[in-house]
Amino acid sequence: MIVQTDLRVADLMTIDPIVVSVDATIEEAEELLRSNRITGLPVVDLVGRLVGVISQTDLLYLAVPSIQALIRHHSSGIRVGEVMSTPPVVIESMATIRDAARLMNDERLHRLVAVDDHGRPVGVIAAMDFVALAAES
Amino acid sequence: MNVRDVMTREVISVTAETRLRELAGLLSKSQISGVPVVDEAGACIGVISEADLLVKQLSRPVSRRLPLEWILGERHDPEELRRRAATVVGEAMSSPPITIEPDRPLREAASLMIDRRVNRLPVIEDGRLVGILTRADMVEAYLRLDDDISDAIREKVLRKTMWLEPERFEIDVREGVVRISGRVDRRTTAGIVERLIGITDGVVEVHSEIAWELDDTLVHTSEEEHEPGAASVTAREHPQALHR
Numbered sequence A: 001m002i003v004q005t006d007l008r009v010a011d012l013m014t015i016d017p018i019v020v021s022v023d024a025t026i027e028e029a030e031e032l033l034r035s036n037r038i039t040g041l042p043v044v045d046l047v048g049r050l051v052g053v054i055s056q057t058d059l060l061y062l063a064v065p066s067i068q069a070l071i072r073h074h075s076s077g078i079r080v081g082e083v084m085s086t087p088p089v090v091i092e093s094m095a096t097i098r099d100a101a102r103l104m105n106d107e108r109l110h111r112l113v114a115v116d117d118h119g120r121p122v123g124v125i126a127a128m129d130f131v132a133l134a135a136e137s
Numbered sequence B: 001m002n003v004r005d006v007m008t009r010e011v012i013s014v015t016a017e018t019r020l021r022e023l024a025g026l027l028s029k030s031q032i033s034g035v036p037v038v039d040e041a042g043a044c045i046g047v048i049s050e051a052d053l054l055v056k057q058l059s060r061p062v063s064r065r066l067p068l069e070w071i072l073g074e075r076h077d078p079e080e081l082r083r084r085a086a087t088v089v090g091e092a093m094s095s096p097p098i099t100i101e102p103d104r105p106l107r108e109a110a111s112l113m114i115d116r117r118v119n120r121l122p123v124i125e126d127g128r129l130v131g132i133l134t135r136a137d138m139v140e141a142y143l144r145l146d147d148d149i150s151d152a153i154r155e156k157v158l159r160k161t162m163w164l165e166p167e168r169f170e171i172d173v174r175e176g177v178v179r180i181s182g183r184v185d186r187r188t189t190a191g192i193v194e195r196l197i198g199i200t201d202g203v204v205e206v207h208s209e210i211a212w213e214l215d216d217t218l219v220h221t222s223e224e225e226h227e228p229g230a231a232s233v234t235a236r237e238h239p240q241a242l243h244r
Helices: A026-035 A056-061 A065-073 A097-107 A127-136 B020-030 B050-056 B062-071 B078-084 B106-115 B135-161 B187-198 B228-237
Strands: A040-044 A050-055 A111-115 A121-126 B034-038 B044-049 B120-125 B128-134 B170-174 B177-186 B205-214 B241-243
Touching: A026 A040, A026 A056, A026 B050, A040 A121, A050 A056, A050 A111, A056 B020, A056 B050, A097 A111, A097 A127, A097 B135, A121 A127, A127 B106, A127 B135, B020 B034, B020 B050, B034 B050, B034 B128, B044 B050, B044 B120, B106 B120, B106 B135, B128 B135, B135 B170, B135 B177, B135 B187, B177 B187, B187 B205
Parallel strands: B177 B205
Antiparallel strands: A040 A050, A111 A121, B034 B044, B120 B128, B170 B177, B205 B241
């Protein structure tokens, strides 16, 4: 197997990732996930700073019967900010992908978000990127 | 590396009759995002994941929303409508499953996941479910690569081939780049070790700082060779890397 040397997160990540606003409804988030065929999204606040990540797993949590009862009492719909995973797990774009793999493995996560100096998401590195890497090797 | 080396062996599975509510609880509790569906004989008949559940769940007011979507011209294949009405796994799962055999190379499994846009592959041997290969397993495989290289250098190169004690060397492997330091008797030995590491599977580069006591590549006429201090200085000035 060929191993590539010194690959950085920036080399592998999806740049300018699709993001969702913290006050979007969960239906909007779900639609974004579905139409883009992805399993998670960075969540940003009103000025575009990363505040969390929302994934299918977070949405599925809402399917647990006790939570569903709660949903029915909600008149205006649930917002992304209420169900997202926070704080988000971030990684430096210049970290090696090995560091990213280690972090993903330790935290049992399928994606890490790279942010700029202002805390805005600039990329997402996902477990699927490692699948793609293995496919190319 | 093959699928067998990396797959998760303890597979949580469900049957076609498992209720979707129960499944949601199971996924949540087990912290997994999908499971294979098996029949009584242990054969894998489908896969069900969070994505399949999300097609139908949440507070989505199906009856209210559907007509609007029809008017707006959104397409709904009968398959999706069927899944939205599902209450048990058999009605909502993706079937037939996209599977892989344990002796296939990891590369092939990875390509299959990408091409078929799936996040997991049930591993099938002789018609039976023997494991599952997930995205997380692939991340782990990436990490394991360096550990495997390091083990191969210690055991196969140093101990078994060169009869050297691996404990006497410092070995660091990062993304296929090997850094090794230590001390051997002869300069030729250091050279052989470097070359053997260079041809070890997965190694892309070797940075060797193996020092030697005796430079056996020189004709033995001068006295400096027998000074270990001088020899180790020479060793550190030895060309740093062997590129393949």
